[in-house]
Amino acid sequence: MFHIVVNGCQNVKLQGVKVSASGTSPNTDGIHISQSQGVTVLNSKIGTGDDCVSIGPGASNLWIENVACGPGHGISIGSLGKDSQEDGVQNVTVTTATFTGTQNGVRIKSWAKPSTGFARNILFQHAVMNNVQNPIIINQNYCTDDDDCPHESSGVRISDVTYQDIHGTSATEVAVKFDCSSEYPCTGITMEDVKLTYGNRVAEASCENAGGTASGAVQPSSCL
Numbered sequence: 001m002f003h004i005v006v007n008g009c010q011n012v013k014l015q016g017v018k019v020s021a022s023g024t025s026p027n028t029d030g031i032h033i034s035q036s037q038g039v040t041v042l043n044s045k046i047g048t049g050d051d052c053v054s055i056g057p058g059a060s061n062l063w064i065e066n067v068a069c070g071p072g073h074g075i076s077i078g079s080l081g082k083d084s085q086e087d088g089v090q091n092v093t094v095t096t097a098t099f100t101g102t103q104n105g106v107r108i109k110s111w112a113k114p115s116t117g118f119a120r121n122i123l124f125q126h127a128v129m130n131n132v133q134n135p136i137i138i139n140q141n142y143c144t145d146d147d148d149c150p151h152e153s154s155g156v157r158i159s160d161v162t163y164q165d166i167h168g169t170s171a172t173e174v175a176v177k178f179d180c181s182s183e184y185p186c187t188g189i190t191m192e193d194v195k196l197t198y199g200n201r202v203a204e205a206s207c208e209n210a211g212g213t214a215s216g217a218v219q220p221s222s223c224l
Contacts, residue, residue: 001029002029003028004032005032006031006036008096011035011037011038013039014040015041015044016032017031017044017045018045018046018072019044019046019047022049023072023140025049028046029052029053030052032056032093033054033059033062034055034057035087039061039095043066044067047069047071051074051075051107052067052070053075053215054075054077055078055089057088058089059089060090060092062093066095067098069097069101070100071102073104073107074099074104074106074134076104077119078110078119078142079111079116079159081140081154084116086118088120089120089121090118093125094123098127100132103134104133105137107134107138108137108161109139109140111150111156112143113152113216115154115156117156117157118158119156122160123164124161127167128168129133129169129170134177135176136175136196138161139173140157140158140186153181153184154183156224159183159188161212165193166193170198174203176222178205178207178208178210179208180210181209184202187211189212193216195217202220202221203220210224212224
């Protein structure tokens with residue numbers, strides 16, 4: 001299962017972590033952080049069959065810097081909203097990260113059902129994507145079991161998320177996907193200096209129930 005878990009902690013520093021697991025090994029998150037404050041992850045190389053770093057309910061004031069991720073499912077906030085009464089995630093910075101051949105780059109994911117959860121004040125900056133399937137993604141219809149998925153609207157409120165200086169290549173045509181809650185649309189999403197290509201072409205962006213602004217050179221063209 002998870003390699004390293006930080007749960008119920010304060011002021012933890014993880015530096016120079018190396019995790020190596022098969023890209024097909026399920027639930028092998030490299031570092032999972034939940035119900036913790038003041039956690040720093042620095043200068044680490046993580047390859048797994050799940051999230052390189054996953055951030056769960058109750059995590060706040062996190063600094064994640066210089067992480068190389070791949071294989072794996074990216075650096076993810078969530079999944080959130082699995083429980084109806086749930087703590088939120090706030091004040092998270094992910095900076096200077098490299099993603100190589102991963103399923104996702106920077107991701108926020110929540111279940112499509114009522115919840116008190118939230119994700120706010122999130123900064124993803126200075127990231128390089130190398131052939132990543134979903135470089136930038138918010139998925140508020142997340143589910144792990146196709147046969148028993150909730151088909152409601154996610155109660156998780158996502159706000160004030162910034163994507164800054166993110167460059168590289170997407171393995172799929174849709175490089176930016178914001179699939180937000182119909183009941184609580186994503187607000188305050190900011191795109192600054194983003195350039196993602198698909199093959200030799202400009203990639204596409206897809207937005208559902210997402211609002212915000214774009215500045216600087218943003219490619220694919222913002223759908224916010």
